[in-house]
Amino acid sequence: MPAYEFPGGITPPERKDRSNQSPLRNAALPTQVTLPLKQHSGNPAIPCVAIDDRVQVGSLIAQRDGMVSSNLHASVSGTVTHISENAITIDADGLDRWQVLPSLDWRSEDHQTIIARLDSCGLVGLGGAGFPAYIKAQIADHHRIDTLVVNAAECEPYITADDLALRRYPTDIMEGAQMVARLCGAHQIVVGIEDNKPEAIHALREALSHFQKSDCQHPVSITMKVIETRYPSGGERQLIKKLLNLDVPSGGLPADVGVLCHNPGTLLAALYAVRDGKPLVERIVTLTGDAISKPGNYWVRLGTSVETLLQQVGVANQQLHQVIVGGPMMGLPLSTLDAPVIKTTNCLIAATREELPPTPSESPCIRCGACESACPVQLLPQQLHWYARAENDGTLEKLHLFDCIECGACSYVCPSYIPLVQEYRSAKQRIRIKRIETAKADHAKHRFEFRQARLAREDAEKQARRQARQAQSRQMSGSSKVADSATPVVDLRSLRIAQTAAKAAVRKAEKTLARAAAQDPSQRHDDLETQLATAQENLKAADTRLAEARATMAQQESP
């Protein structure tokens, strides 16, 4: 398999065999679910049910708010018992009655219908970021997509959810990939998978050879590339480099190089949403860690509390040291076991103290460069560390802090146990807040300038009207002989210059706004519009003053 290299990377212990030994199972139906309104990137959804409403599995309970947001559905049948600012609680009736949408045939339906279905089913990326899937499907409107990459690398230690999904549903996942490829107009599908999942690779191979026999059903060619196991090959940018030898531009999207990335779980859920009309109400979660006795992968209803789930798989409370959501490299420790499983929960690690011991205390950086050779983006982590401590934000940006993908490889190799990634995260956060504040201040300034310009324009117009009235009255009284010596000598030239400058300013503001709008049509550009309006007001004022001055001149000369 030809694979290209991304720089750096590490090979931490995998510890995947703790959860990939047993088949995929269903977790018990929860008696109560708590469904947070924000389970995705973007705005929280808005509840559309009331307390005591009866719901079925798949009933819409909250609607998306705005573009980047996602619908939310009941994951059990029962009664809505509590609606708070953040979440909706449903008590299950144990009947598990489903309410599904009509089935669609993705091969014959038009794109809009399918995209609308993905939207209404509340589908988001199940890999971790939770980006609404319907927006991703619309990407073909703005970008030409050549390749759909199925990100089956699953490079984080412990996690085996995609592995088990691929073993169990290889044909469904590939069909989902075909559907998404059709939606975005991709010509090929490339599956990237790490070589530590032999069973999934085998299952995929069989599914693919089966596909080749029925070509017409699956028009887009699928290739599978088995890559060596190295963290973070499952990072979007790293995987695209590895499979296609393309560099996603800094600050850009895979779509900028004609690629769309989806993980297998998302494709499976997308197919179920379209083919079976099933909204996103359950997902596969890896339950693992030394503190539980029945590790494995489970279909879990969204909203099930972590505690209930762990009890089902036999958690030893005395040994439990911490629960981590996600993988050990990029995941977060849970502060409470009350937390529910949400759309982006791919793994829960119930770890003992021996398994994931606390980090030893940090010692000074000796600039050994281990982090630099581990960094998959070729940053200089030790320099970033230095400037992050000093809060030298300018230099941090010059050192490309915002290219950091927060994979944690640097922290992992650091011999001084410096929590490098946390430092970068908080530095990024600090810089973002600063930018927002600057933008706010700019906005206020621009609004003030607009007001000034409007007042100036009104002033100029008022004066022009007064002048006109005076001129008229003078003509009426026929006292034109009285040379109006009181009129100030007008400087026509400087007024003309002012008018030209104002015109240029308007043109510049128009251009800036047009460029910004073309680059990012989904965004609003209030501030730039204010700036344009200011420039226009200034131009009007300049025009009025010039016209008035010309009129005065003409009057003075004509008699």
Add this chain to the structure above:
Amino acid sequence: MSMMHASQLTTKSLTPTAHLMRWVIVATVPGLAAMTFYFGLGVISNVLLAALFALGAEALVLKLRQRPLQPALRDSSAVLTGVLLGASLPPASPWWLIGIGVIAAIVVAKQLYGGLGQNPFNPAMVGYALLLVSFPTYMTLWSPPQPFISENLWPQITGTLSASTLDALSGATPLDAFKHKGETVLASEFWASQPLPEGTLNAWRNIALAWLAGGLLLIAKRIISWHIPASMLASMAVLATLFYASDPSHFASPLFHLTTGAAMFGAFFIVTDPVSAATSRRGKLLFGAGIGALVMIIRTFGGYPDAVAFAVLLMNLCVPLLDIYTVPRPTGQPKSQQHVKHGDSP
């Protein structure tokens, strides 16, 4: 909410700072053994004394700075500085000379700048350079190969050796001898006159090979990267070849330059000190090449026969600049290095 630390995954198999330091100390064993073999126990006494002084000095300053002693002393960085300084001193160095060198290295060059990781200059070389300019008589006191246990060992250490014995003991190093051979003497005549005591050249060559072996061990263990030693030795070799090719009768051969003096020891153990070296890979290559070039220039045209210490310190000065101009292009950044200003409206 803070992210867990990823190294929780494998705390035990990791190589923490102290292990790195200890590995470097282990890698000095072949070189030190070879030096001891040729120059006697004075080498060992130098290293032991310097290491002890270094620990003491570090502890003293930490106490004055009211910092915890344990972690800093246990990371072995002070001991390593002592070992490296001790290894670069002539075998007959008296205790007070070692003490002054160590104080300059640990107290001034390291702790006064903020301790481990903060020093802009290589501490061992600061100590060495200070001694070299302040006590030239003692610092050039390289004896020819001598028996394992010299009868003067104790007086040497205590510094009570009489001046006449001292003179009798000292001999020129090959670099020194060649440097002062006189303008008119041709290289061939110089070598024909057997200017050095029997076996001196051979001793230096074998010591260099032993340092090389230790250095290769460090590279194999990934304790140091190959960039700095390779570029330093390469730049020395290139310049030496150029000089030699232009006038073989007056300039020494590249092999001579690489195998005598501190070239090998410096390339693998001194210039690779990560704290005071450049950080990016390109920066490291330039840093090493700069040191190699300076060494050759000072050796050939300067006043000192060996120049590694001065070259290292001079290049330490350039590190901030190198670090700024050799930032690598992250994956996905445009090829032309335009610094994109964020949050700047056009």
